[in-house]
Amino acid sequence: MNKDLFDRGMKTRREVLGDAYVDASLAQASEFSMEMQELVTQYCWGDVWNRPGLERASRSLINLSMLSALNRSHELATHVRGAVRNGVTRDEIKEVFLQTAIYCGVPAGIESFRVANAVFAQMDAEAAEQEG
Amino acid sequence: MNKDLFDRGMKTRREVLGDAYVDASLAQASEFSMEMQELVTQYCWGDVWNRPGLERASRSLINLSMLSALNRSHELATHVRGAVRNGVTRDEIKEVFLQTAIYCGVPAGIESFRVANAVFAQMDAEAAEQEG
Amino acid sequence: MNKDLFDRGMKTRREVLGDAYVDASLAQASEFSMEMQELVTQYCWGDVWNRPGLERASRSLINLSMLSALNRSHELATHVRGAVRNGVTRDEIKEVFLQTAIYCGVPAGIESFRVANAVFAQMDAEAAEQEG
Amino acid sequence: MNKDLFDRGMKTRREVLGDAYVDASLAQASEFSMEMQELVTQYCWGDVWNRPGLERASRSLINLSMLSALNRSHELATHVRGAVRNGVTRDEIKEVFLQTAIYCGVPAGIESFRVANAVFAQMDAEAAEQEG
Amino acid sequence: MNKDLFDRGMKTRREVLGDAYVDASLAQASEFSMEMQELVTQYCWGDVWNRPGLERASRSLINLSMLSALNRSHELATHVRGAVRNGVTRDEIKEVFLQTAIYCGVPAGIESFRVANAVFAQMDAEAAEQEG
Amino acid sequence: MNKDLFDRGMKTRREVLGDAYVDASLAQASEFSMEMQELVTQYCWGDVWNRPGLERASRSLINLSMLSALNRSHELATHVRGAVRNGVTRDEIKEVFLQTAIYCGVPAGIESFRVANAVFAQMDAEAAEQEG
Numbered sequence: 001m002n003k004d005l006f007d008r009g010m011k012t013r014r015e016v017l018g019d020a021y022v023d024a025s026l027a028q029a030s031e032f033s034m035e036m037q038e039l040v041t042q043y044c045w046g047d048v049w050n051r052p053g054l055e056r057a058s059r060s061l062i063n064l065s066m067l068s069a070l071n072r073s074h075e076l077a078t079h080v081r082g083a084v085r086n087g088v089t090r091d092e093i094k095e096v097f098l099q100t101a102i103y104c105g106v107p108a109g110i111e112s113f114r115v116a117n118a119v120f121a122q123m124d125a126e127a128a129e130q131e132g
Numbered sequence: 133m134n135k136d137l138f139d140r141g142m143k144t145r146r147e148v149l150g151d152a153y154v155d156a157s158l159a160q161a162s163e164f165s166m167e168m169q170e171l172v173t174q175y176c177w178g179d180v181w182n183r184p185g186l187e188r189a190s191r192s193l194i195n196l197s198m199l200s201a202l203n204r205s206h207e208l209a210t211h212v213r214g215a216v217r218n219g220v221t222r223d224e225i226k227e228v229f230l231q232t233a234i235y236c237g238v239p240a241g242i243e244s245f246r247v248a249n250a251v252f253a254q255m256d257a258e259a260a261e262q263e264g
Numbered sequence: 265m266n267k268d269l270f271d272r273g274m275k276t277r278r279e280v281l282g283d284a285y286v287d288a289s290l291a292q293a294s295e296f297s298m299e300m301q302e303l304v305t306q307y308c309w310g311d312v313w314n315r316p317g318l319e320r321a322s323r324s325l326i327n328l329s330m331l332s333a334l335n336r337s338h339e340l341a342t343h344v345r346g347a348v349r350n351g352v353t354r355d356e357i358k359e360v361f362l363q364t365a366i367y368c369g370v371p372a373g374i375e376s377f378r379v380a381n382a383v384f385a386q387m388d389a390e391a392a393e394q395e396g
Numbered sequence: 397m398n399k400d401l402f403d404r405g406m407k408t409r410r411e412v413l414g415d416a417y418v419d420a421s422l423a424q425a426s427e428f429s430m431e432m433q434e435l436v437t438q439y440c441w442g443d444v445w446n447r448p449g450l451e452r453a454s455r456s457l458i459n460l461s462m463l464s465a466l467n468r469s470h471e472l473a474t475h476v477r478g479a480v481r482n483g484v485t486r487d488e489i490k491e492v493f494l495q496t497a498i499y500c501g502v503p504a505g506i507e508s509f510r511v512a513n514a515v516f517a518q519m520d521a522e523a524a525e526q527e528g
Numbered sequence: 529m530n531k532d533l534f535d536r537g538m539k540t541r542r543e544v545l546g547d548a549y550v551d552a553s554l555a556q557a558s559e560f561s562m563e564m565q566e567l568v569t570q571y572c573w574g575d576v577w578n579r580p581g582l583e584r585a586s587r588s589l590i591n592l593s594m595l596s597a598l599n600r601s602h603e604l605a606t607h608v609r610g611a612v613r614n615g616v617t618r619d620e621i622k623e624v625f626l627q628t629a630i631y632c633g634v635p636a637g638i639e640s641f642r643v644a645n646a647v648f649a650q651m652d653a654e655a656a657e658q659e660g
Numbered sequence: 661m662n663k664d665l666f667d668r669g670m671k672t673r674r675e676v677l678g679d680a681y682v683d684a685s686l687a688q689a690s691e692f693s694m695e696m697q698e699l700v701t702q703y704c705w706g707d708v709w710n711r712p713g714l715e716r717a718s719r720s721l722i723n724l725s726m727l728s729a730l731n732r733s734h735e736l737a738t739h740v741r742g743a744v745r746n747g748v749t750r751d752e753i754k755e756v757f758l759q760t761a762i763y764c765g766v767p768a769g770i771e772s773f774r775v776a777n778a779v780f781a782q783m784d785a786e787a788a789e790q791e792g
Contacts, residue, residue: 002662032622032648033641039626043703044634048234053227061190062197062228066235069201071335071599072635074642094296095185096194098303102180103198105501106308107336113297114338120296134266164490164516165509171494175307176502203467203731204503206510226692230699237633238704239732245693246734252692312498317491325454326461326492330499333465335599358560359449360458362567366444367462369765370572371600377561378602384560398530428754428780429773435758439571440766467731468767470774576762581755589718590725590756594763597729623713624722630708631726 001038002046009046016049016056016082056086061096068100068112076112080119090120133170134178141178148181148188148214188218193228200232200244208244212251222252265302266310273310280313280320280346320350325360332364332376340376344383354384397434398442405442412445412452412478452482457492464496464508472508476515486516529566530574537574544577544584544610584614589624596628596640604640608647618648661698662706669706676709676716676742716746721756728760728772736772740779750780 014022029037049059060083067076083093093116101109146154161169181191192215199208215225225248233241278286293301313323324347331340347357357380365373410418425433445455456479463472479489489512497505542550557565577587588611595604611621621644629637674682689697709719720743727736743753753776761769 002665005662030645030648032618033645035622036626036629036637036641039629039703039707040634040638043699044234047699048231051227051230053223054231058190058193058224059227059231062193062231063235065194065197066201066232067635069198070236070633070635072639075635075638090296091185094299095183095191098183098300099180099186099191099194100198101300101303102176103195103501103503104202105334105499105504106304107331107334107339107499108501109300110304110339111336113300117294117297120294134269137266162513162516164486165513167490168494168497168505168509171307171311171497172502172506175303179303199503202501202503204507207503207506222692226695230696233696233699235633235635237631237636237730238700239631239727239730239735240633241696242700243732243734245696249690249693252690308498312495315491315494317487318495322454322457323495325458326495327499329458329461330465330496333462334500354560355449358563359447362447362564363444363450363455363458364462365564365567366440367459367765367767368466369598369763369768370568371595371598371603371763372765373564374568374603375600377564381558381561384558398533401530426777426780428750429777431754432758432761432769432773435571435575435761436766436770439567443567463767466765466767468771471767471770572762576759579755579758581751582759586718586721587755587759590721590759591763593722593725594729594760597726598764619713623711623719626711627708627714627719627722628726630704631723632730 002042005042005046006038007046008050009041009044012049013041013045016045016060016085017078018081018085021078021081057083057088060086060088061092064093064096064112065100068097068108069104071108071111073111073115076115077119080116081123084123090116134174137174137178138170139178140182141173141176144181145173145177148177148192148217149210150213150217153210153213189215189220192218192220193224196225196228196244197232200229200240201236203240203243205243205247208247209251212248213255216255222248266306269306269310270302271310272314273305273308276313277305277309280309280324280349281342282345282349285342285345321347321352324350324352325356328357328360328376329364332361332372333368335372335375337375337379340379341383344380345387348387354380398438401438401442402434403442404446405437405440408445409437409441412441412456412481413474414477414481417474417477453479453484456482456484457488460489460492460508461496464493464504465500467504467507469507469511472511473515476512477519480519486512530570533570533574534566535574536578537569537572540577541569541573544573544588544613545606546609546613549606549609585611585616588614588616589620592621592624592640593628596625596636597632599636599639601639601643604643605647608644609651612651618644662702665702665706666698667706668710669701669704672709673701673705676705676720676745677738678741678745681738681741717743717748720746720748721752724753724756724772725760728757728768729764731768731771733771733775736775737779740776741783744783750776 010022026037049056054062060079063079064076064083067079080093084090097109097112097116100112142154158169181188186194192211195211196208196215199205199211212225216222229241229244229248232244274286290301313320318326324343327343328340328347331337331343344357348354361373361376361380364376406418422433445452450458456475459475460472460479463475476489480486493505493508493512496508538550554565577584582590588607591607592604592611595601595607608621612618625637625640625644628640670682686697709716714722720739723739724736724743727733727739740753744750757769757772757776760772
């Protein structure tokens, strides 16, 4: 493992997905999945997400559309949350998924709206709790 | 058919893909495929591409990532060209496809680079011809 | 939004999926997903499902096979129910999914049978309740 | 190999795809691919295509939609031709692919129209040759 | 149905997936899904899984990679268990899914590790129970 | 870029795919695609293909099944050749694609046999030329 690349990746991953999410993800990691955590943190977060050629909000738009096309709802939920942290508005997320409905088909659009609706409801509940 | 929506769609389609491409596409359209042309021009171009919530360059980024994920190389070539017309740089297109390689897998990334390389070579040849 | 197309689409959607399903779907629709509801109701239900060129039972067969191939089990369940409402028999649905197993692979076939089994069990329970 | 199932499959395959296509397919079959020919002829043509629960025209509609969703254009061309032999009209094929555009996305619809256009052009050329 | 092929398939299926799994699967089979059980047992288990050209451990590696690529997590769980029964080690399964992450994309890799983690936890619990 | 990882990757890539293929691939690489070459050589070849946990012949089996499932015929051809270099026999490749036909569907199997047939014909022609 390249320790330096891993550390840079972990920093970016925490900035995009939040400490709560990353801590939970690491806590769940078994010995079996530890090398997968290392691979993803280095190549995905340390390398590609840290490249300067596109701003993070744009990378979030790209991820939302790929995950919707690939039918990977679990990761999609994670990146809806990441998109908001990267400054993408809920209205912009809506635009991505309307475009998804046209290019990937109506079922992909419907599923993506369902996922985003659930994430937003959870985020609103968390915000209400913190305020309360 | 909704004539007004079709006309707005045709205008946007020509702006994004260029008159040469759209004229060729319409010239090829058989009686068999004419209603498909109408459906796409209305719903895809007249509606979604005309929505104000995202700028066209961002919609191009989204399309490149979806088409790469969906393995639709023919449409991908069309939208590489459209992305350039929408102000996306070649370097930004490179970033999209590096991210594709990580999220959709290396074969998707390789194929997308192959498609973009061919489009850029053709665009360069056209530019050289016009200058010559 | 094209109000006329939307209204025609809503009528067809209710005929195919039933009032109970559509009412629940609309009740769940957040402000975030309202435009998606409009897009789907117009283009999918108002336009394509209302075209006279194929009868609804045939459109249901087509949908079952596409949703099985696309691995979209949530929508597949909705359209298993819609297929029955459109006059497709359970035996015909079985034939679709056996063909799916050959052309989309055994895992697609197994998943589609699982989805249909669950829908039929629910429909039988509803029928028993109404009779009871 | 089950010789009886193979023979029934070969008969059905010839009825649906035509002698010219099947003869060419067998002539091309190398020693390497012979067992694949046997597998397909038995299970796909001998079993599923021979089941009485759905008529062949309906099986063709199902195949066109699955192959469009699966992005398998080579097989799609084969089954466009098979669909016509099974009595599906060109207008009905158009309806399938318009529905595909909505459920599998616009790029799937565009590709399927492109494939069908090419098959119809070839069929028209063959018909003109025979008449000439 | 070919009774002999079905019987050979059932034997192989029980050897690979275990009696507990197969008994549960048959107990759940409704009249609706019985012919699907027959199709899968004959062609998948009776024919392909019984071919001598590849040993079962290799066939398990192939299945894990296909099911990961196809995004079929339910079947993937079944075949993680089957792979272990066929002598594939947990470390080898880890290698398959790291390779999946590179070729099918990071979300496919993450999902496959999640599925395998859950299966291993369940297997460990069952082993503890038996020892207890 | 990690020069050491790149160099190890290039060595493995040359061993698996052959100098002729890799030289051609690098000669074609434009400035646009150079960073993609670096990403693939490092993470795919330098890391995963060099991991000791599975032998190369097994990694080839896995790749053939994933590429078949993902419908990436261009890369599939490259890895059919690589599989042979890794000691996989043509008969074993046949077994992989028969299993593909069952799990990914008949069209995936047919396409994979078509790709392999073309690669083998080319390899035989090259061998004849060298002998000649």
